[in-house]
Amino acid sequence: MKALVQRVSKASVGVRGEVVGTIGHGLVVFLGVAKDDSEEDARYLADKVTNLRIFADERGKFSLSVLDVKGDILIVSQFTLLAELPKGRRPSFTGAAPPDIAKKLYEFFVEEVRSSGLRVATGVFQEHMVVELCNDGPVTILLDSKRVARE
Numbered sequence: 001m002k003a004l005v006q007r008v009s010k011a012s013v014g015v016r017g018e019v020v021g022t023i024g025h026g027l028v029v030f031l032g033v034a035k036d037d038s039e040e041d042a043r044y045l046a047d048k049v050t051n052l053r054i055f056a057d058e059r060g061k062f063s064l065s066v067l068d069v070k071g072d073i074l075i076v077s078q079f080t081l082l083a084e085l086p087k088g089r090r091p092s093f094t095g096a097a098p099p100d101i102a103k104k105l106y107e108f109f110v111e112e113v114r115s116s117g118l119r120v121a122t123g124v125f126q127e128h129m130v131v132e133l134c135n136d137g138p139v140t141i142l143l144d145s146k147r148v149a150r151e
């Protein structure tokens with residue numbers, strides 16, 4: 001499972017011209033689910049995202065998490081994070097989970113993040129979405145549940 005996390009001052013996501021999710025100061029999380037992912041991956045990344053220290057303290061150091069600053073989180077499914085380009089120029093998405101499995105794990109991830117008590121908005125799974133965001137910093141972090149040491 002991959003999560004592309006961006007610190008934002010505000011963000012929104014729309015479907016068919018209608019805004020379906022909006023947040024203020026916080027994080028946008030683009031989430032890609034791989035075919036070998038499990039609830040353990042989702043739980044691990046939800047904890048990582050909510051505790052990721054990418055907000056500045058009074059000294060300007062990255063010491064605070066979205067929990068510490070009581071920020072919002074916008075979660076958007078994005079299977080293209082699983083793109084592979086072993087050759088050629090057309091991406092392959094064979095590593096992405098099938099939609100039924102991906103949706104279940106995406107929703108599990110959303111619920112894990114919601115259990116933190118923060119305000120969480122989402123896009124609509126398997127829809128064409130338009131995401132608007134103001135990246136604050138810019139700060140963008142890529143997390144991969146398979147490429148990090150488990151604590």
